[in-house]
Amino acid sequence: MSSDRKVRVRIAPSPTGPLHIGTARTALFNWLFARANGGDFILRIEDTDEERSDKKFEEDIEKGLKWLGLNWDEFYRQSERDSIYEEYLGKLLASQKAYYCFCTKDELEEMRQTMLTQGLAPKYSGKCRSTSTEEASARVGKGDPHVIRLKVPEVKIEFKDLIRGSIEFDGALIGDIIIARDGGAPLYNFVVTIDDVLSEITHVIRGEDHISNTPKQIFIMQALDFKIPKFAHLPMILNPNKSKMSKRSDSVSLDYYIKRGYTKEAMINFLAFMGWHPKDDREIMDVDEIIKEFDLGRVQKGGAIFSDEKLDWFNNSHLKKMDNKELLKIAENFVPKSWKLNSAMIDAVKGRINHLDELKESLSFYFKLPDYEPATLRWQDMNFGEVELNLNKMKDVVNEAENDIKKKDIENKILEEIGEGSKGEMLWPLRIALSGQENSPSPFEIIEALGKKESLKRINLALQKLEVKETYET
């Protein structure tokens, strides 16, 4: 069981789309496992499908991984390893563990349909297995279209999954799989196997959707006398309707969450908790804590539904924990360039938002006149007359203040004016007048930030809105 080999894991995305949230989660678990065990984390780009692969997706994947802080120790592309695959394909052919198949796609499709209607698992009949080596070579030489198939033995095969325990498949039900297509290009199950073994991967940690690929890959390893790595299949990340989280339009890519202003700390924390949990009740954890506690044995078996609410909570919690200076740097990317942010502003709103994307809205009153419906000025069951009265009182207080009002001073003065009266009835209309927002920093903070002149301007504006409202009503 115990191996003295250094732990080596990999994430093997195919660059056929932007970095998927599920891929990011798998990458994270591999990375955590590597870091927790002093091992290596390898990034392998699976770009054997020239048609679908695109350099721009490869860049997006690398960018996303880096953003999360999942640094890799080694990197390679499968497209650069053709000669290696060719070599092993040749070995398999020479040892008669694989053979040429000349069946056409149409024939194959027909067989598949027949089996399906008979209620059988569709698999290749093995027709070309019996073609003699001489005849096969001759036909290949002649240029007949052909693929290469692995002779899958009709035996039961079992492997131990680190998360699920023993899993068994029947080779007889799998049939001879294609490992290289017409033209010689090697296929997924084959290249994965070659690369995992040659790069000395010790633990293959991947999504549950690969469980059924595992026996095929093990058969290839056995045919080549390869040492078989350990496997661990992670639970799926699901949509709220429990389907595989793929078709959720834009919200399946990591980039979507980056652009909405989720922090990498929150993303890592949240993604780690999709299928994993520490021994105790801790939830808000930084990456070092997670590495320290990470254990494949504590990974869940069942799929986890992606919860936007919980993600928001993680993000809000991490935002509050974050240093203002650090946050300020990130925040600048989410507001217009002309806005000059400062630490006080960030501090005033960071506990009030779930993602940085909201900054544009919640910080707007610092930079432009608020825009709101007159009715918003009313607190609970106040009528417009009362609002006007109270706002005028506040106006007088501000009017009497010095030019550079200090938060504490204006706070004292306003509270003095309110006296035994209702604080809400005074402060709510004032807050709306100043910020236009129901959830904003306190009026005192805003007045200090805006200054006397601007504050008065906004109170007058509110008063004007009330007049319009009254005219409209009569």
Place this chain on the structure above:
RNA sequence: GGCCCCAUCGUCUAGUGGACCAGGACGCCAGGUUUUCAUCCUGGAAACAGGGGUUCAAUUCCCCUUGGGGUCACCA
């Protein structure tokens, strides 16, 4: 359909035979603190899919049923 995986509150989960009339968190609801909103605090509603076993004792072990998911390409 064949094969494979899975099954605790709406959601993420704790729980590895007795300490569980099932604990935490998100969300939700109700109170409270605070100078208004938010924060914060307290409380509440909310789950072991069903049926058989095994055992002195099952959420926990076994079997069946049901349900959900995955996979069956010359994609990865």
